[in-house]
Amino acid sequence: MTHDHDPVLRPTAAQTEAALNPPAGRNGGDLVVETLSGLGATTVFGLPGQHALGMFDALRRSPLTYVGLRVENNAGFAADAYGRITGEAAPLLLSTGPGALMSLAALQEAAAASAPVLAIGSQVPTAGLGGGRHGYLHELRDQQASFRDIVKSVHVVRTASQIPSAIAAAWESALTAPHGPVWVEIPQDVLLAETALPVVTAMDATPEDVVPRPELTAVAADLLSNATRPAIIAGGGVVRSDASGKLLALAEKLDAPVVTTFGGKGAFPWEHPLSLQSWLEDRHTTDFLESADVLLVVGSGLGELSSNYHTFAPRGRVVQIEADLGKLESNHPALGIHADARLALSALLETVSEREDPSAAASVRDVLGAVRVRIDAQELTLEQQILASVREALPDDSPSFWDMTILAYWAWSAFDARRPGTMHSAQGAGGLGYGFPAALGAAVADRTRPVLAVSGDGGAMYSIAELATARQYDLPVTWLIVDDGGYGILREYMTDSFGEATATELARPDFVALAESFGVPAVRTSAESLSADLAKAFAHPGPSVVVLPALLRMFAPTHL
Template sequence: MTCAQHLIQLLGAYGVDTAFGIPGVHTIELYRELPGSGLRHYTPRHEQGAGFMADGYARASGKPAVCFIITGPGMTNIATAMGQALADSIPMLVISGVNATSSLGRGQGRLHEMPHQRETLAGVSVFSHTLLDPAALPEVMARAFAVFHGARPGPVHIEIPLDVMAASMPVHLCHSTPPVVPAFFPPAPAPQALALASRWLDEAQRPLVLMGGGSASAPQAARALVERLDAPTLTTINARGVLGHHHPLDLGCTATFAPIRELARDADVILALGTELGETDYDQVFDGGFGFTGKLIRVDIDPQQLARNHFASLAMVADVSLTLDALAECTTPAHRQGADICHRLRQRLDLEQQPDLAPYVSLFETLDASVPEAIIVGDSTGPVYAGNFLARRSEPRRWFNAATGFGTLGYGLPAALGASIARPDLPVVAIVGDGGLQFVLGELATARDLNHPIAIVVWNNDGYDEIRRYMTHDKVEHLGVDLKAPDFRSLSEAFHCRYAAVSAPDALGDALEMLQHAHSPLLIEVDALRWMNGAA
């Protein structure tokens, strides 16, 4: 058995069933083993697309996917997608080739040779490892899945030299089929910490809950706890839908607004669960104005994260799902008029009338009416920025985007394709700008190949409007932002996608109805100027 063959078997043993990649001479041994392995393989048109597809697959399914990537340019291409996954704690296993062991570090100008490839990728991964001995493969894979299942997840990179990939495994490692792999159990909260946290929460007069992406795997436990505490709750972008569609205690991702900042400062106990408390969730005006005066209880699977951004009075290294269940059992049911407090705050916020948000309200009302159960995946574009405040989902893992955090362009379409692979039972909508879509136009061919019912909503404002508005505000002459968009109707025809042009909510609703009648991708071009003028 070769190292490559054993690697494919190990992936199956760990429950990985989906791979993304573009074959090359440096990964040919991996592809030799794929037929009949049970591992589904999808080919994007660019390695960055492979990474974004794996990211979308993981967010929608909660499971890691694997990417098979050639050395050199393949790895520099996927590095951006790995950076996005690292920023948002998304599990992704990147397996790359590298030149033969005898040539490593010698600078001989070999095909795809990149000096210090492992070190280059270490900055966008939890760890990057060069496999020099086939016998070490089970150990390195176990480390990767320990990260995915027992620590703060993120991308892991394993590079394998060509000669090692084709080398034979030691006989003693090939006896069992499938291979035996360890079972990982994440850390549970310490009893002493639970006791102190529950006492503080029981004694609190004005508790506040901050629910981050770490809670996405436990929506029922999250709802049970906040209802038991009867506490107003902020849910971050990656926790959207954890409490359901219109939960009376859910204030969404509104920490940027003055009434919510007052609520946070007035809270006597704050419970932060699986959230890094970063500025793109809590301080989107970037003025440092979000803070606390009460006791802060932080729960995170990453001990270092507990010391970042805001000082914790009580820091618990634990899995959020286990902590939610435990706190729901040991806290006392309370009646603090939490729903009334949230109702009054929503009236004060009046998000639908905020000048920057109001033009997009009808967009999300139309999406709710036409595709209520859809997974909505966004790029960095105006409707997605607004949707981070306005959008509501009935379940977690149905709203995610690259508009904040690492904030890469070109994410929306390939990530939506990955989500569609993970959840073929649900419609998927990608919301992208004309500028961002042009980063990844080739992935329209991948969408055509998949033939899934995915809607690609293109917000066409002829350029980079977000930066254009910043330039206008700062009295900077427009340069590099006024770009003429391509003819999206012709592109749709070239890629065998259905097409619709819309400029108003009714037309968008009619176009989305087309998703029900065929499985080919649907590109919906929104004339942004006419939409905004109609909403004004």
């Protein structure tokens, strides 16, 4: 049998010469960093540890830029944000046992938010594997089992020759839609052993596109073209696939109102006549979406926060476009289309018929008006003033990273992100401590624009150590800490449910003095001076802290 196209790549004479005469003094750690460079990585995050030193030593012989954080969980959050901002897989280098396990909460957030993080962890020496009986420091009985429930894929290395292929497979997995974290595990002795293997050069690990089936998009196009009251829910998949332009064109072609999920902030223009904005925790919005005869859900699994706490009950036909196969029709029966959001929206845009509905924009105004009346009746002027001040000071193209705090809960519904991919929060998994280290990772990705982090005083205490990281790398991050003396949202939940709160009140430091002790300029602000103080901080070239003492309240729930 003959083939017209020979898939075998034949090395050049120079490549052959280099392969036959690799430089001396290399080890398994060098294979790791060479593979990362060959895949296109430029920056790695992490924290060194005993079993991982072979990787970290190899960094000094590589062109990779290393950014070290003070806690592995925070390093994971930084890598998560770097992956979200760049769309590239973010390498995260970790040590065995406690170091590896400290990253799990961050990797859970990356999994929930589809952020491409390539975690590479060490392991005890090969001779010690198999049961946790050997007494090695940091030893776990089955370390990879700790990651299997969280990451997209696990890749186990046991010999040096396996390193390049394992990392390349992990890289491809992380960047295949839906993006997500992956885990590579390499024993200490494999990382330290000298190798005569050739230097790893360019690696090809291009992920395959998740293409919609044409017969499904044909049915979806027919449903949407003939709908009387179509509506669209746009999730984070629209932002991650860079499909905001396609979404806008399709909505305008169909005259279909659009609401964005909290993960899809910025996917649709906030002030557009068809924009229902992000008021998903409002019954007026939920009722409107339930009344649609055809509802297009793009890049969302319609989970708890996107379905008004699972009270959403659509009465019409649902068309769901989702790259994560496990989320397809997981919450509502639908015409399920397993596809990347951009590719599916492109197909629909080419096949739907244009429809005109002069009442669509009027319906949107009615819904938003009803939402506004409800919010205005609750005397929440302070909260809206503070959120407006943040929006006024923050440059349109600057990314913001929000911890699990009351101001962030407001921002999910009420903050105009203005650009796709500029507002990020920990609402995927909901762990504390995300905002500041994630903002540091975003600043590493792009130092040309200031980055905002927002935390409460409780969440801020998870990340205080990273003030040293911000100062060490001189990262342009402004950290807004809303200090209400405790876990504010839990205080509200417990008071509402039990009549009083327990375990929510916190002693805390003088955040201004603490930041200044790290060499980070800080200021205590007020609601009236917040916008000016934030603007001044954004203009400052390095890190800064703005502390706002304020007791904020949430708007009343409407899903009950």
